[in-house]
Amino acid sequence: MRALPVLVHVSAKTNASRSSAAVEDYLERILELINTKGYARVVDIATSLDISQASVTNMVQRLDGEGLLKYEKYRGLVLTTAGETLARNIARRHQLLTDFLKLLGVDERVIEHDVEGMEHHISPSTLRAIETLTAQLKRRPALLARLR
């Protein structure tokens, strides 16, 4: 009697768990819209990200397929628990990076540009390191003064 074959190491990462930069941008903005306006329609997302409504419809359908939000044609969308958790993490990362660069005296416009580019490529451990550094810097005004 042979042992049954066993699936070793069943994908620790599901398809949905590795999100692209575009997916992260959408989720981040959707959460922000919901927090400020109370809702996020296709047209709101499109305006906010400065892309076409058609592109947003496509992506929103995809995010629904990935279980990050619930979407009903013509009716609107809400983030799922998974989607909201992910969006919050993305937003937090964005905020931490912004705070860090602010501390260094980088110009606001440049901060926005750079953070939007960088944020999708920063690992949790790097983020933690920057968080720690930021905290330490905040209590060293003398050092901060030297950074300009």
Next chain:
Amino acid sequence: MRALPVLVHVSAKTNASRSSAAVEDYLERILELINTKGYARVVDIATSLDISQASVTNMVQRLDGEGLLKYEKYRGLVLTTAGETLARNIARRHQLLTDFLKLLGVDERVIEHDVEGMEHHISPSTLRAIETLTAQLKRRPALLARLR
């Protein structure tokens, strides 16, 4: 007699001057290969970047078109002055970011991954700020010790 119309602010950025992440990756690696092996063939670049030779041929032809290197079919390539200058700047940025994260105690593997992702999105002014910060940190062992 009317004044002639004048073109104000003639594009400070030529087409070639805004390089994509892919272009930067290629230039960076080509310079590195030339510095270590003395040359950079299509096959070397392909192996080093872990992409196909066909893709490298395409990109190399494009970089030639953009004036960043001189390429002769089947014969090889050399960086132009513009290409080498750009490549050096990219390499320097890469090094600065690596040094910075090293100082924070981030794991080498993570540094490599994150720097490769981030480097294409960092403005000169942000880079300068990080450079200054790194220099200051280097002379504060007590503070550095706290970052772990």
Next chain:
DNA sequence: TAACTAACTTAGTCATGCCTAAATTGGAAC
């Protein structure tokens, strides 16, 4: 309830940057 219109969806296209498979080139060895 019929028309209007903002919001939305569908269909088809494009650029980037990668791929594989199938030629082609040219230097080395015979």
Next chain:
DNA sequence: GTTCCAATTTAGGCATGACTAAGTTAGTTA
């Protein structure tokens, strides 16, 4: 000089994520 073969190029394709144009939906207003 032929043959061989590693390096290279060409041709054709694919995924992502954007676009425009054209058609659909549904809430509002007359």
